[in-house]
Amino acid sequence: MWRALAVIGTCVFALFLLPSFRLITQSQSINLTDKEVAYQLPYSGLLPDHPLYPLKKLRDFLLVSTTRDNVKKAQLHLNLSNRMFSESLGLAQKAKDGAALDHMRKAQEEFFRVMPAIQDAKKQGGAYPNDFIDELYLSNAKHREVIAEVLKKTTSTNVQEVENMLKRNEEAKQLISTLP
Secondary structure, eight states, X not given: OHHHHHHHHHHHIIIIIHHHHHHHHSOOOOOOTTOOOOOOOOOOOSOTTSXXXXXXXXXXXXXXXXXXOHHHHHHHHHHHHHHHHHXXXXXXXXXXXXXXXXXXXXXXXXXXXXXXXXXHHHHTXXXXXXXXXXXXXXXXXHHHHHHHHHHHHSOXXXXXXXXXXXXXXXXXXXXXXXXX
């Protein structure tokens, strides 16, 4: 009888108490920088490696060229930048690091076109939507998340270029904070 209770007690100890001791004594590290930004990038559609992609770029050029309202132009530049970041992520997932980094650099340039359009709109007396600046901050944070994700996948030769993109992302954040 005592033997059966000893076996049952040992099993209970081994199944329930031993794992909790392991969790208590095990060192744990917490990484707070990997929180996901709640901002959805638009669907990319055709990627830059597709043969019909130049037609998509022509359409985008025509849209930007024919848009006269600076507020709408700023929103268009933001949308194009977001889509280009989405395309860069698609290229990175296809293991095309060089093309992804080049396209991401172009996406950042597109994002930097938003601020002058907003400033021109303010000079002309136009008003942008109240939540547009918040959307710029969220978009910038999502861009940083995408850059960091590509940094994890990139080769060691491209690390410096990705770090430069992170610096440019921080510059964009500072420019957003100066907007009227």
